[in-house]
Amino acid sequence: MALDTSIKVLVVDDFATMRRIVKGVLKQLGFKDIIEADDGTTALDELKKEKIGLIVSDWNMPKMTGLELLKKVRQDDELKSIPFIMVTAEGQKENVIEAVKAGVSNYIVKPFTPETLSEKLEKVFNG
Amino acid sequence: MAGDNERVEQYLENLALEVVSLEEGDIPSMGKIMNIICSLEEACQDINDSLFESLLKATKQYLEKLILGETSETEPIEKGVAVLQDIYRALARGEEYKGDASEALARLGIDGYAQGDQGSASEDISEQDEAIGSQGPEIEIEAAEENEGDQPGRKDLSEEDKEIMADFVVEALENLSTIEVNLIELEHNPNDIDTINAIFRPFHTIKGVSGFLNLEQINKLSHSAENLLDLARSGELAIDGAVIDIILESVDMLKEMIEEVRKALDAGRRPTPNQDIGPLVTRIQEIISASQEHKNKPLGELLVEKGAVETDDIEVVLEEQKKDPNKKVGEILVEKGIVKSKEVITALREQKRSRKKKVDFQVKVDTKKLDTLVDMTGELVIAQAILRQNESILSIADQRVYYALNQLYQISSTLQKTAMAMRMIPIKSTFQKMLRLVRDLSRSSGKKVALKMSGEDTEIDRNVVEEIYEPMVHMIRNAVDHGIETPNERVAVGKPKEGTVELKAYQKGSNIIIEIKDDGRGLDKDKILEKAISKGIVSESASLSEGEIYNLIFKPGFSTADVVTDISGRGVGMDVVKKAIEKLRGRVEIQSQVGKGSTFVIALPLTLAIVDGIIVRIAGQRYIIPALGILKSFKPRPSDYSTVEGRGEMIMVRGELIPLVRLNWLFQLSNTFTNPWDGLAVVVENEGEKLCLLVDELLGKEEVVIKSLGEGLKDVKGLAGGAILGDGRVGLILDIAGLFQIAKQDTKEGIQGLQRVA
Numbered sequence: 001m002a003l004d005t006s007i008k009v010l011v012v013d014d015f016a017t018m019r020r021i022v023k024g025v026l027k028q029l030g031f032k033d034i035i036e037a038d039d040g041t042t043a044l045d046e047l048k049k050e051k052i053g054l055i056v057s058d059w060n061m062p063k064m065t066g067l068e069l070l071k072k073v074r075q076d077d078e079l080k081s082i083p084f085i086m087v088t089a090e091g092q093k094e095n096v097i098e099a100v101k102a103g104v105s106n107y108i109v110k111p112f113t114p115e116t117l118s119e120k121l122e123k124v125f126n127g
Numbered sequence: 128m129a130g131d132n133e134r135v136e137q138y139l140e141n142l143a144l145e146v147v148s149l150e151e152g153d154i155p156s157m158g159k160i161m162n163i164i165c166s167l168e169e170a171c172q173d174i175n176d177s178l179f180e181s182l183l184k185a186t187k188q189y190l191e192k193l194i195l196g197e198t199s200e201t202e203p204i205e206k207g208v209a210v211l212q213d214i215y216r217a218l219a220r221g222e223e224y225k226g227d228a229s230e231a232l233a234r235l236g237i238d239g240y241a242q243g244d245q246g247s248a249s250e251d252i253s254e255q256d257e258a259i260g261s262q263g264p265e266i267e268i269e270a271a272e273e274n275e276g277d278q279p280g281r282k283d284l285s286e287e288d289k290e291i292m293a294d295f296v297v298e299a300l301e302n303l304s305t306i307e308v309n310l311i312e313l314e315h316n317p318n319d320i321d322t323i324n325a326i327f328r329p330f331h332t333i334k335g336v337s338g339f340l341n342l343e344q345i346n347k348l349s350h351s352a353e354n355l356l357d358l359a360r361s362g363e364l365a366i367d368g369a370v371i372d373i374i375l376e377s378v379d380m381l382k383e384m385i386e387e388v389r390k391a392l393d394a395g396r397r398p399t400p401n402q403d404i405g406p407l408v409t410r411i412q413e414i415i416s417a418s419q420e421h422k423n424k425p426l427g428e429l430l431v432e433k434g435a436v437e438t439d440d441i442e443v444v445l446e447e448q449k450k451d452p453n454k455k456v457g458e459i460l461v462e463k464g465i466v467k468s469k470e471v472i473t474a475l476r477e478q479k480r481s482r483k484k485k486v487d488f489q490v491k492v493d494t495k496k497l498d499t500l501v502d503m504t505g506e507l508v509i510a511q512a513i514l515r516q517n518e519s520i521l522s523i524a525d526q527r528v529y530y531a532l533n534q535l536y537q538i539s540s541t542l543q544k545t546a547m548a549m550r551m552i553p554i555k556s557t558f559q560k561m562l563r564l565v566r567d568l569s570r571s572s573g574k575k576v577a578l579k580m581s582g583e584d585t586e587i588d589r590n591v592v593e594e595i596y597e598p599m600v601h602m603i604r605n606a607v608d609h610g611i612e613t614p615n616e617r618v619a620v621g622k623p624k625e626g627t628v629e630l631k632a633y634q635k636g637s638n639i640i641i642e643i644k645d646d647g648r649g650l651d652k653d654k655i656l657e658k659a660i661s662k663g664i665v666s667e668s669a670s671l672s673e674g675e676i677y678n679l680i681f682k683p684g685f686s687t688a689d690v691v692t693d694i695s696g697r698g699v700g701m702d703v704v705k706k707a708i709e710k711l712r713g714r715v716e717i718q719s720q721v722g723k724g725s726t727f728v729i730a731l732p733l734t735l736a737i738v739d740g741i742i743v744r745i746a747g748q749r750y751i752i753p754a755l756g757i758l759k760s761f762k763p764r765p766s767d768y769s770t771v772e773g774r775g776e777m778i779m780v781r782g783e784l785i786p787l788v789r790l791n792w793l794f795q796l797s798n799t800f801t802n803p804w805d806g807l808a809v810v811v812e813n814e815g816e817k818l819c820l821l822v823d824e825l826l827g828k829e830e831v832v833i834k835s836l837g838e839g840l841k842d843v844k845g846l847a848g849g850a851i852l853g854d855g856r857v858g859l860i861l862d863i864a865g866l867f868q869i870a871k872q873d874t875k876e877g878i879q880g881l882q883r884v885a
């Protein structure tokens with residue numbers, strides 16, 4: 001089954017270049033409606049304003065980390081069912097486990113290729 | 128206990144349910160299972176059955192592997208949970224488990240577990256765990272890293288890649304400079320977790336992005352630095368000078384490599400930084416390994432620093448910890464009642480709150496665009512001025528035209544002010560670079576020096592900021608190298624061991640003042656004079672004021688240091704500083720007191736784009752003299768005028784003979800008058816010398832936007848640029864320093880230089 005690429009995706013990362021890379025990968029997969037946030041708090045603002053179908057967030061950010069954002073999202077009745085993909089760096093096993101415990105839909109390790117992200121999305125959306 | 132039993136049973140049941148339907152890659156379900164296992168661990172702490180505990184732990188570890196994708200088989204978990212249920216049921220009945228758990232354990236990756244051997248059970252597992260890597264289907268992280276370059280989807284540099292890489296260069300360099308600033312802060316506050324995080328994060332992101340961009344060297348080095356900081360974050364590594372030094376070194380090398388990427392991009396090559404990062408990475412690795420030998424120390428130190436506990440208490444606790452290595456220092460402290468956990472947490476939170484940094488929202492703009500904007504708004508202001516002075520428009524009776532013109536005036540001048548303000552940036556970044564400099568200098572000179580800063584938020588034209596950097600470096604070097612005494616010398620004269628260099632910036636009228644002050648030995652007038660005489664800069668008979676003597680150090684080839692050190696005093700001296708500052712149309716002054724220290728005061732114009740000018744007429748043409756250099760203007764009397772053998776025409780101004788420069792001659796213009804007393808004398812000053820410029824008349828004062836005369840005319844002496852005046856016509860701006868040079872030089876040469884203009 002093909003991915004539903006019409007949903008609005010929220011990319012969260014404090015590093016603009018990184019957002020651009022993630023956006024580029026998502027675009028390659030066919031997503032067109034992609035918005036950005038540079039940190040957890042701005043991401044929450046966006047989530048309140050927009051109808052988001054997928055969150056791709058970095059772990060390591062100032063002010064509010066990806067994990068804190070994930071927890072906030074999962075605790076919010078309106079937001080808790082939004083698929084959430086955590087981007088972590090290689091070698092940070094503990095982070096992955098923690099994100100999984102907090103209810104992440106899937107995680108992806110940097111650096112990743114469009115193929116890997118596509119696989120993860122496939123799992124998230126099509127089980 | 129009964130409640131616990133029920134809970135444990137419930138958890139086990141839930142667990143079994145989840146596990147049965149678990150499929151490979153189902154992360155959310157794995158999360159649920161993991162949470163159940165964690166609750167289970169808590170609920171069955173009192174069970175005290177080593178087999179149950181070991182099996183639960185093995186199940187958890189296996190689940191972690193599943194989550195991390197190191198294995199894909201879900202069946203061992205199912206098996207493990209089933210055995211867990213069996214064991215628990217037996218225990219609940221008060222019986223011993225008779226079945227064999229070894230198969231389940233083996234499937235979960237634990238071999239040779241001897242049932243009944245309670246003492247070493249948990250250690251066994253962790254040891255086994257490490258050995259697993261080579262047997263199972265796990266992918267080792269290290270191996271994955273090495274293969275990075277071969278990952279699919281990596282092609283030659285596309286346009287998109289190039290753009291991303293260019294963005295990366297800018298962002299990464301910016302991030303690296305924040306690291307430097309934070310490092311200095313960290314040196315003062317080695318345990319501040321926010322600062323450590325602020326340093327960790329850029330390395331982390333640079334590592335991440337460079338991985339995508341296939342910049343292996345950058346990736347590896349930033350990865351090592353990140354690992355080092357990660358240990359500091361978790362309190363396993365104490366931050367000290369050596370750690371800070373190596374991080375700084377890493378920053379430098381990363382900068383170098385990223386610069387290389389930039390160069391390669393500019394040249395359209397594929398970037399291949401090939402610095403040898405090996406030795407640096409090895410040294411980082413050594414620090415990491417060394418830190419593993421004395422873990423937990425920083426936590427104790429932190430608490431002592433906070434005054435929450437005494438050093439003795441920590442000693443006791445550390446002793447205690449040796450008996451029970453699994454316990455944390457904080458835990459023991461709280462247990463022993465030495466400190467309340469609440470106290471520690473509150474203190475930590477307070478510290479954290481005070482460290483919160485404010486984040487400015489900014490947009491990056493190409494400076495060329497900014498310059499064009501400033502230029503264009505300047506033109507707009509002029510265009511509206513022309514319009515307002517147009518006679519046909521002035522003859523219109525319609526009030527609305529005037530209203531509209533007025534509004535146009537208001538808007539365009541506000542626009543101009545805003546555009547100018549956009550070129551202004553805080554001097555902070557330059558100041559902060561000095562922190563690093565002072566730190567390095569005090570290390571290499573063996574002197575203790577602290578840098579104090581104030582007014583970092585003072586804004587200054589960005590072009591000035593760039594130009595002022597080198598002179599400031601030079602002056603600060605001098606302050607540390609020549610000004611501040613060695614610790615021993617300082618103690619001997621009753622000063623604190625640590626010297627202080629103060630950097631201050633503030634606005635004063637239309638100038639920005641930068642002060643560089645040290646509390647060192649001060650300038651020695653006699654020594655300066657002696658040296659100046661020996662170098663033939665002044666004659667022995669000259670009687671000089673204090674200020675004039677200090678100014679001698681700005682003369683070319685002057686150096687006061689007795690010993691030429693590694694840091695400064697290589698012959699290029701303060702004259703370079705002075706020239707650079709004067710190029711920015713600024714001034715520098717010295718105040719000094721022997722034994723107390725020296726202060727260098729730099730005054731710079733707010734912006735280089737605008738000059739406050741006096742408009743004069745010379746032979747019917749209009750010229751602009753920068754107001755900064757003008758002392759006075761007056762109509763000379765015939766009795767003031769004289770000619771001196773070998774020095775030419777002079778004007779007597781308040782008992783002082785000042786050389787006269789007839790600007791119309793200099794610019795090869797026609798004579799509108801012959802006698803100097805028919806014109807007007809403008810006295811200008813530069814480097815303590817004076818000149819009388821002879822002009823036809825003064826026309827007024829105006830702020831003008833300086834425009835360059837273009838490539839062909841840029842080397843013409845005596846002219847600083849052009850400006851469009853209020854009526855739309857062009858006037859030339861005189862360069863006072865240049866006029867002095869012409870006046871000093873063989874006059875013929877100066878005139879030749881100017882012939883091209885006239």
